[in-house]
Amino acid sequence: MAEERVLGGRYRLLSQLGRGGMGEVWQAVDELLDRSVAVKLIRAGRAGSEEVAARFRREARLTARLAGHPNVVILHDFGYDGAHGGSGPVYAVMELVAGRSLTAVLRESGPMPVPRAADLVSQAASGLGAAHAAGIVHRDVKPGNLMVVEEGSGGGTVKVLDFGIAALTAATQSRRITRTGQVIGTPLYMSPEQVRGERVERAGDLYSLGAILYQLLTGQPPFASQDSLAVLHRHLVEAPRPAAQLRPEVPEPLSELVGSMLAKRAQERPATAEEVRDRLAPFLASGPIRPSRPRSEPRTGTPAPVPPTRPYTRVATTRPETVGPEDPGRLLALVDGARATADAGQFAAAARELRGLLPRLRSTFGPEHPDTLRARRREAYLTGKSGEHRRAVERLDALLADLARLHGARHPEALAVRHYLATNAGRAGDHALAARVHGDLVPDLVALHGPDAERVLTTRLYLAFEAGEAGGPERAVELLEELVPDLTRVLGEDDPSTLRARHYLAAYLGHSGRPAEAARRYHALLAHHTRVHGAQSAEAERIRAHLRQWQDRARG
Template sequence: MGDTGTRTGLIQGRYRLVEVIGRGGMGEVWRAVDEALGRSVAVKCLKPMGPSQHDAGFTTVLRERFRREARVAAALQHRGVTVVHDFGEYEGVLYLVMELLEGRNLSQLLEDNGRRPLPVAEIVDIAGQVADALAYTHGRGIVHRDLKPANIMRLDDGTVKICDFGIARLGQGMGISSRLTGVGVAMGTPHYMSPEQIGGGEVDHRSDLYSLGCVLYEIATGAPPFDHEDAWAVLVGHRDTVPQPLRAHRGDIPGAFERIVLDLLAKSPGERPADAGELRRRIVPAGAPGSGRAAPAAVPLPPWTRGMTAGRPAPAAGLRLALPDHTAGLTAEWTTTADPRGALPRPAAAPARPAPPAELLSQLAGRHNAGLSLGRLGRWEEAGEVHRAVAAERGHALGPDHPDTLASRYEIGFSLSRTGRAEDALREFRRVAEGRERTLGADHPDTLAARQETAYVLGQLGRHFEANDVYTAVLAARERTMGAGHPDTLRCRHNLAFNLSRLGRLEDSHRMAGDVASARAAVLGAEHPDTLVTRYEVAYALGRLGRWTEALETYRDVAGARGRALGPDHPDTLAARYEVGISLGRLGRGAEALELYRELAADRVRVAGPEDPETLRARHGIGVNLGRLGRWDEALAQAREVSAVRARVLGEDHPDTLVSRREVAVGLGWLGRWDEALTVYREVAAGRERVFGADHPEALAGRNDEAHCLEQLGRHTEAMELYRRVAALRGRRGTQGGRDLSWAPGREPAHPVPPGP
């Protein structure tokens, strides 16, 4: 293809380059024609990066990173994100094929306006559309990292789109986007960089929110918040200086909107809006009349709401029909009756419900968001109370089957499942699934999400066969409507793989989890948290299959990747390290496992305290591996300490407490104290029967331990009677087809019963 800047060409025999329409630090953008489909497209050609182009290793890493990030960008399907059609490499040049956008970016709009600020109504509209797009991308774990006016397009029809997702991540990942000198890549522009980007700290979705605040400040005042020619002065401004209020520049900015922008520009990420969804809910009311002095007379709805009707869902397959919060004023009658022929839902015969006041809907949206925030903090009981109250009011104002009412009921179910009330959660999710099917259709993503949660709760209840049926049906619907590679489809397949392992179908579970891990790595990247969750499940299946060497290698890979991506103290990183210890123990490498668990316990104490359940789990591992090394007096003391704390913190009959109690009995047996061991084994068996039922595998294992102990005491008649009883219960369970692995003891290191003297 040669130098794309000097002549046109035909890429891969398909994309004919017509003219350069933009140049930037990473290459050129061409207007092109896709000759296979006969449509106009934009093709971004990435140029070699300065002196590093001669470094073969750098080029290889860049090429692989480009493919990964291009797949991420291509997976984004939202009206506010530029669509990526294709990508590849041709004659040494990496290229990305995108939709051709007809419009102007925000930087061009300002220039067209003589660097004068844009009208308030237009600013609010742009802010709402960008927040909507960021809510979508951030919800999929994607951070832009280089949001600026030149990367936000205002199309001729008024639609706003964010450009260069994936390309910004590409530069950031190569360690070049945040440098102000070096390879000359114009990314991470200092006027829009967050303080954490400048300081080299951890960057998450709130960094994008800060950059958006800089953009809104500029289009509202005509200049960015720290407008200096010297780059260092700009960076110091971001780090140390509070920006001037917008209304110091112009008096017609609504006070509430000014507050939003200043909140976005908070120096600490924790002081900014929690997420783009919260921001989106604040934006439109902030631009409305009465929200500040000299507000504009009206703020129009975003252009994409044109043509929406009050009560009849749009016909496009897969379209999310729940209206965004800022279009709540469009709401009317949503209660519908499903057409038995599978056609669109049709309005019910009931008279139309009057539209509730917009102010009420906004208040309810804010309270709903507060409930979500409580859940993110782990305060599930409080979150549930908030969602119950909001659901009742939404049901009264909007109807029981309105998407907003069902969204609140969905969160009630989620809170119930996280507080151990699985039966109640199951009823709630089933109710939501039925309502969404009536209103939105059986294959709508929200309906499928509710059905998937139903399957999850069935698994919590140990009803894995039923869960398997639901997961299988949901997976088929997701593959049919979204495609096999869609993130939601992959999430369902992951859950199905997890459930298969609980059914004892370990080979199937391992194979499916491996497929999902590969697909997620291809779409999201090898170190994306979702990819690592599935690789963790692959390792678990390997361990259950007795392939501990492979399990150890996989757990170590996951622990290392999580440490890099999430930090060494993140709960997921620590959980993977715990599994490394189990694998070492299973391979007979007790000394290494002991050292690992001691380090892990110290880290857990530092992060969560000495009585956190995960701290106690690590301490349990210390005791187990002391026993493996024959240090039984120390092992027994450790088991007794952990058992006592678990009984106080978790309860006498909690499975973890019972595992520790069993370890006490094991230690007593190895020390020849069989009378004491028998008492403890009986307590454990009785506790498991109370928790799981008499014929549960763990209860049967407890009685088996008791029988073995009776043998060591010479009480053979009692032992044989107990063995017969266990065999009968096991046989009865087998005829019922039951195999309940809802509690998986393989993840809690434990010893076999010691042999007799």
């Protein structure tokens, strides 16, 4: 490959970082944004089929939603090498991180201290849990796809690599194993269902993570042999020796967790990556708490936050009562009970339950522990869901300051809190605050994800609406006239967000003193809704009512 090759008209390859069975990894520079990136080339001949490449494209789009998570290597872009007329290698553009793979760490360490092993796997589970919540399964969890960065006294930060790219590897791997008996890569971490060539779901990722935890604790994988097919067979039929038998200092509950993660039947493994993290929590060393992903919440294009340039109104808070520490597992079970209450639609009751648990969480885990902070965020979120939007704004405001101080403004918890803060401020009638939050986010989101990311476009739509509701219809019109063409180009003219933006634009044109223009826009929008939804649809009828309103005002 010639040096200084440019992919997609913007990614200039500089030096090769590695080569494997599926392709090559290069250090490159994104000339459009002037940043260093890593580019992985997946050779078309190894991709297997256009169907598999299409799967990669779909998963890459999903993976882009994980940007900003501290335990995920960000996928920036993907495409085909145009120099080969579209038949060249698939390429993926990723965040460039400095670190070592867990494979390299394992070569040097042997069995790890229990707290460090628990910490590394807990972080990997955090990244996988975020992906699972977004509907993404990795399918190729192994030490080579876990990067350890910032090593030192803290043990390092784990980042999960190759989401989306793993779809190509795993699909090709499973197909060739089942059809030809040929093993691609290492079989040491493959789940029984993957060995059988079945669809790999979240439980398959947890099995692979369990095999990694087993190796970190014992110094060897659960099944090892020079014969790869023999290893695959043992994954199907043989239970590994308990980790505590091989290494007596491994606590029995931790050994039981590893055994459950390596269960042959998927339904017998932990239900979620969050459960794995919760069960690892008692074995973590005391010390600085690492960032972690929020538990599953509805995701509606929540933006990646940064500290506001103007301070929010601070709310005086009282110091919580001090209570004695208690069993962490029981306390987290009570938190999960509050989640079940919320899932049943009883938002106010769930908020009260969490409010009562917060002093106990602070005492048991500490005020800066991720579980304490998550519970605060969840309580504030449910307070807003129960209709107490002003009270929610107060709580979210206080929490945001703590999160920004502890973990940095782009931590996923801060991301969620900023979104909830703006949402509740708008619903409480403080549209100026809501507009300010969204307005502060837009340029930073563009820098992080590019101008065409869906979350950028969604935040711009929120900003325009809140600016209009705050008494600035002219400003809303200005924002929407810039936004509608971008939404149409990126999401399509029939997308609900595009149609909603056109509706807002027509309305704010009228409110800014241009009723004839509003009527004209609503007339065009009615024709569009009639084509998409039908003339008698509720959507078309609503637009028809707005049209009549602005026609009457234009005539008057």
